[in-house]
Amino acid sequence: MSDSKARFFLPPDDYEILRFGGESVKDEEKGIKRIMKYYHDSGLTEEQLRENNKKYNLEQMLQIVKEYFGREYGYRGEGIVLSNRYQRSVNSYIFLEDEREQFVHIDELFESSIMAFFLIIFKWSKEFDNLEVYGNCFTYLLFIMNDVSILGDIPNEKSNEMLLQIMDGDAQVMNLASSCYWTVVIFSLAHEVAHSYFASIGKKFPNRKKEEFKADAVAYDIVLKIIIDCSRKGEENRIIEDYAYLAPVMYMQYFDLFYYTDRVLYNRMIRTNTHPLPKERICHLFAIANDDKYDFDTENGNHLYAGFLDAYDEYRTQLLMKKERGKLDKIIRTEKREQRGRKDE
Numbered sequence: 001m002s003d004s005k006a007r008f009f010l011p012p013d014d015y016e017i018l019r020f021g022g023e024s025v026k027d028e029e030k031g032i033k034r035i036m037k038y039y040h041d042s043g044l045t046e047e048q049l050r051e052n053n054k055k056y057n058l059e060q061m062l063q064i065v066k067e068y069f070g071r072e073y074g075y076r077g078e079g080i081v082l083s084n085r086y087q088r089s090v091n092s093y094i095f096l097e098d099e100r101e102q103f104v105h106i107d108e109l110f111e112s113s114i115m116a117f118f119l120i121i122f123k124w125s126k127e128f129d130n131l132e133v134y135g136n137c138f139t140y141l142l143f144i145m146n147d148v149s150i151l152g153d154i155p156n157e158k159s160n161e162m163l164l165q166i167m168d169g170d171a172q173v174m175n176l177a178s179s180c181y182w183t184v185v186i187f188s189l190a191h192e193v194a195h196s197y198f199a200s201i202g203k204k205f206p207n208r209k210k211e212e213f214k215a216d217a218v219a220y221d222i223v224l225k226i227i228i229d230c231s232r233k234g235e236e237n238r239i240i241e242d243y244a245y246l247a248p249v250m251y252m253q254y255f256d257l258f259y260y261t262d263r264v265l266y267n268r269m270i271r272t273n274t275h276p277l278p279k280e281r282i283c284h285l286f287a288i289a290n291d292d293k294y295d296f297d298t299e300n301g302n303h304l305y306a307g308f309l310d311a312y313d314e315y316r317t318q319l320l321m322k323k324e325r326g327k328l329d330k331i332i333r334t335e336k337r338e339q340r341g342r343k344d345e
């Protein structure tokens with residue numbers, strides 16, 4: 001009884017439950033059990049989940065990226081290994097010391113926040129007129145932005161459970177989100193490998209921004225080539241789907257929401273000379289996606305993106321309005337924000 005109440009009702013006070021992560025929650029067995037609890041009616045089986053985990057994991061994706069790099073750019077990135085520890089950052093990066101010491105870092109925080117981001121925003125856009133879903137999705141998205149992305153807390157068991165309650169066994173949204181998530185993983189890995197590739201051929205850039213744009217371009221090229229190859233294969237053998245082709249753009253918009261939330265809640269402005277702003281990166285990515293040399297079906301992807309934008313815009317409007325009315329005062333943790341700010345400088 002209390003369970004079904006929790007499932008359909010998330011008062012603002014329950015924001016407390018979502019907060020205070022801190023421990024690593026990555027546990028495949030637990031994850032499978034948790035998902036099955038909410039998805040048993042959707043036809044999803046434990047076996048499928050296990051199969052999925054074998055097909056989709058960071059190591060596997062890095063192999064695919066290296067394979068495509070070899071084929072498209074003649075660079076195999078053999079020395080590059082993965083690092084996946086929890087370092088309280090949603091950013092990925094590559095550590096380049098010399099030819100032998102290279103690792104790509106994809107934080108555990110990245111995994112939980114980006115997957116949750118896609119789940120929530122697609123659920124919201126799908127059931128935009130359902131007030132309960134609307135309210136829950138706003139609250140959860142705010143949690144992903146504030147506690148997870150800005151303050152660096154990893155979602156705990158309770159918040160993962162809450163996420164699945166909001167999903168309410170929706171298999172369609174789960175598929176859309178996971179497809180977009182793995183597309184972003186490939187994009188991020190390829191972006192980092194691109195930096196290593198530039199170093200290997202001694203390519204010099206006039207400034208750091210130019211290099212970032214170029215790394216994005218190479219990464220997106222690889223993503224789109226994988227999508228085109230996959231669209232010729234049967235569903236079983238596809239790695240990513242054509243409808244996820246704008247996932248890298250949505251990923252940049254995740255950062256845009258992150259910085260926007262930081263500005264509204266903490267008056268923080270992002271200042272950087274080395275990295276382009278998400279908006280600039282988005283423009284460049286669109287230009288690539290629209291290039292005629294990539295020929296695949298974009299209709300479903302455009303439809304998904306239009307829905308994404310509805311929820312995206314709504315979040316921005318609501319956030320500002322609630323802040324102005326003082327409704328967000330209790331979730332603002334200025335002290336913690338300042339500690340993190342100092343560390344970043």
Ligand SMILES: [Zn+2]
Binds near residue numbers: 191192195
């Ligand atoms: Zn970069």
